[in-house]
Amino acid sequence: MTSNFRSLPVIALLTILSLPLVVMYAFTLVDSITDAEPGSLIPSEFTFHHWRFLWDDTTGRGSVWIATINTFIFAGSTAAIVCATSLTSAYALSRLNFPARRFFLAGVIILHAFPTITLIIAIFLILQFLGLFDTLIGVIMVKAALELPFGIWVMKGFYDTVPWEIEMAGVQDGASRFMVWRKLVLPQVQPGLSALLIFSFLSGWSEFILPLVLAPGSDAQVLSTYLAYFLLDDSLEVDFNLFKSVGLFYALPVILIYLAFQKKLMNIYGGGSKG
Structure with a gap:
């Protein structure tokens, strides 16, 4: 039980260090399937338009x-x-x-x-x-x-x-x-x-x-x-x-x-x- 408490500071430190990466990937995923108003961070609609490269040549x-x-x-x-x-x-x-x-x-x-x-x-x-x-x-x-x-x-x-x-x-x-x-x-x-x-x-x-x-x-x-x-x-x-x-x-x-x-x-x- 004591060893578990000793590991808590390490777990907390790793969680804090990892949190920005997790948030970044979460925003990337959300932005890939939604649209938002210019200047807004809150999505306004759900869409697969950003995944159109899977069925369409978007780059030439x-x-x-x-x-x-x-x-x-x-x-x-x-x-x-x-x-x-x-x-x-x-x-x-x-x-x-x-x-x-x-x-x-x-x-x-x-x-x-x-x-x-x-x-x-x-x-x-x-x-x-x-x-x-x-x-x-x-x-x-x-x-x-x-x-x-x-x-x-x-x-x-x-x-x-x-x-x-x-x-x-x-x-x-x-x-x-x-x-x-x-x-x-x-x-x-x-x-x-x-x-x-x-x-x-x-x-x-x-x-x-x-x-x-x-x-x-x-x-x-x-x-x-x-x-x-x-x-x-x-x-x-x-x-x-x-x-x-x-x-x-x-x-x-x-x-x-x-x-x-x-x-x-x-x-x-x-x-x-x-x-």
């Missing part, structure tokens, strides 16, 4: 559903590439003693520390040379490459906590190194893989600079650039309630992902189990 850059599909492809492909590559690369860095291993590890963390914006001109020139500029696959490759250092370091940390005895026992029982990795080691690092998959997907979903600069055409646009177009295009009359509706539509998958995987996100620990 194509349907929002095309942008949504592109965003799912972009985020999903980025997460898949990062997870698949990080799983094998991190295992090699954790278990194999190959030449220049320490130099490679230092290089990976240095690459992760580099700001993306400082590389944008070089990336732009490379994509033009390869013929991948203004294509979705080009942006996916760039985003995955920039996320890989983080993914490799995360998975290496999980592999490092898996005891060698597990692998040695599997090899002594006649299993191949690949089977030992797949059957014995991989289940131990599953929490790290789940976390990396979720965070890589969310990172791709929220990416704005790379699609804006490297895929400016309407065929490869994602939801972040679709949303920004409402403010960047001077030919469009700014409808802030419409802008808020698109923003809610853009945030909805992130909210659903959090609700579906919140237990996994809350139970992430720093490595594999020793069982």
